[in-house]
Amino acid sequence: MVSRVQNTTQPIVTRFAPSPTGYLHIGGARTALFNWLLARGAGGKFLLRIEDTDRQRSTEDATRAILDGLTWLGLDWDGAPVSQNANVRRHAEVVDELLAKGRAFRCYMTEEDAAAERQVAFSEGRALRSPWRDRPGSETPADTPFTVRFRAGDDDIIVEDAVQGDVRWKGKEFDDLVLLRSDGTPTYNLAVVADDHDMGITHIVRGDDHLVNAARQAQIYDALGWQRPVFAHVPLIHGPDGKKLSKRHGALGIEAYRDLGYLPEGLRNYLLRLGWSHGDQEYFTDAEAQAVFSLSGLNKAPGRLDFDKMASVNAHHMKLADNARLLELVSPWCEKLAEGLDTGSTAFRARLLAAMDVLKTRASTLAELAEQAYFLFRPVPIVLEGKAAKPLNGDAPELLARLLPRLEALPHWASAPLHAELEAFTEAESIGFGKIGAPLRAALTGGAPAPDLSLVMEWLGRDEVLRRMADQIKTGV
Structure with missing residues (x-):
């Protein structure tokens, strides 16, 4: 049977059609991303349909989780989300059309x-x-429940797929598919075809676990005389071990990655490259991705989830992110590290903004950024124990006590003069820099990894540096 494939010269309309039975899975997020990019890059439409015909399993909470996940990920859709359940009358009309054409029939089997x-049938291999x-x-029984089934044909079914190529099935491999259940509700394949047609969907990008469904749906399209959309079935995401992604591989829902501190643009970029390529380019802005995304770049091989790569891609986007935006995003993470922290205070905001250009290059997630910035807002006085207190043993408090008035008298508090003053102090004391650098770092940061000391001192400000030094001097005396 020759397929009637959608005319690709007309405006592209794609869709994402999740079932509201749980969170937005990372595989679903990638599917939504591919459809969004295809539509946005062509100036077309990206539509959202909630496939909620399974009323027992569909929940409002799951629908909200999906909408929230897409919104956080930055995948905006056109128009209001379509409820599949609201279209059940239309689904019945389509079935009536198939009955009239002789392509469907009432079945009274229990x-x-x-x-x-x-x-x-199984024992006979059919x-x-x-x-x-x-x-x-005339043989139709009265007052007996029935389903409506599709009259399957015996001709070969060919689906022209943008990823898989031409895929062929024997017609005899397909059941007389139930279209309407005995309670009048539509089954999945019927509802999908009717809705996609009525929504004007031109391209369907989805996981290759739907490839057999494409064959079933293609038969319904052809029976109704409707154009088929362009199908593109992408391999499912696998775990790092090469096996089908499952809970054992770690975070699966989009909200989990948000809660781990990933940026939406970082996750978009990572998911884009998880099954699609454009030469050797690794990093993409949204504008770049929309400009070059095409179905021809989709891979036939499954993408493997790689958390190290995900962190690396996110780190790239952390470096590019606006500092003021990062300040707002990282503030809740800072509150988790320091109970009672006032992230709205002028002092907190000024310190973090001053340090952001450097700190954001040292973090791959918002969680790591908060940890990198912890020394700026950690509770004082800083209590040092164990290995963290070791740099302040011996004559370290006395060295800090001799350094403190020199810093107090410094006329200009900035990294360059601070660095010069530290070097001048080591020369005057005839000591190596490490002799004062280690205790000073311990006093100012608690020994946490931090950038150059002169930068740390500039960001903290004169009063805070002198106070933290005085605290440790007092403790060591």
Whole structure:
């Protein structure tokens, strides 16, 4: 059977169609990203449909989690989200059209009958064919529940896929698919075809676990005389061990990555490269990604989740991020490290903003950025114990006591003169820099990894540096 593939010259309309039965899975987020990029890059539309026909498993909380996840990830959609459940009358109309065309029929098999027929079909190496598919209407039982099934054909089914190439199935491999259940509710494949057609969807990018569904849906498209969309089935994401992604591999929901401190643009960039490529380019802005994204760049091989790579890509975007924005994003993380911290205070904001250009190059997530910045806002006096207190043993307090008035008298408090003053002190004391650098770092930061001491001192400011030094001098005396 020759497929009727969508005319690719018309405006592109894509969709993301999650089921609201849980959080936004990272694989679903990648699917949404690919569809979003395809539409945005072509000046088309990206639509959102919530496939909530399973009323028992669909929840408002799950729907909200999906919407929140997409919003945080920065994947905006056009128009209001479509509820599939709201379209059930339209689904029934489509089934009536198939009945009128002779491509569907009412089936009066009970669940037990269907199970028995399926067992016979399996033993004979064929798909289920309902005994009601060719019975005359005169044999229709009155007041008996029925389903409506699709009249499967015997011709080969070919799906032209933008990733997988031409994929062929034998028609006899497909059951007489149930379109409407006995309670009148539509099944997945019928509802998807009707909704995608009515929404004007031109391209469908989704996981290759839907490839067989594409064959079923293609039959329905053809039976109705509707154009098929362009299908692109991408391999599912695998874990680092090469096996299908599962909970054992770690964080799976988008909210988990948000809560780990990733930036949305960092995660977008990582997911983009997880199954798609454009030469050797690793890093993309949104504008760059939209300009070059195409279905031809999608890979046939599964992408493997690599948390080290994810952190590396996010670190790149941390460096590019606006400092004021990072300040707002990292403030809640700082509050977790220092109970009672006033992140709205002028002192906190000024210190962190002054240090941001340097600190953001030393962190791959917001959590790491907060840890890098901890010395700027940690509670004082700083209590040092164990190894952290070792640099302040011996004559270190006396050295700090002799340095303190020199710093106090320094006319200009900035990294360059501070650095010069520290070097002048070591020369005057006839000591190596480490002799004063280690205790001074311990006094000012608690020994935490931090940038150049002169920068640390500039960011903390004169009063805070002198206070922290005095605290340790007093403790050591």
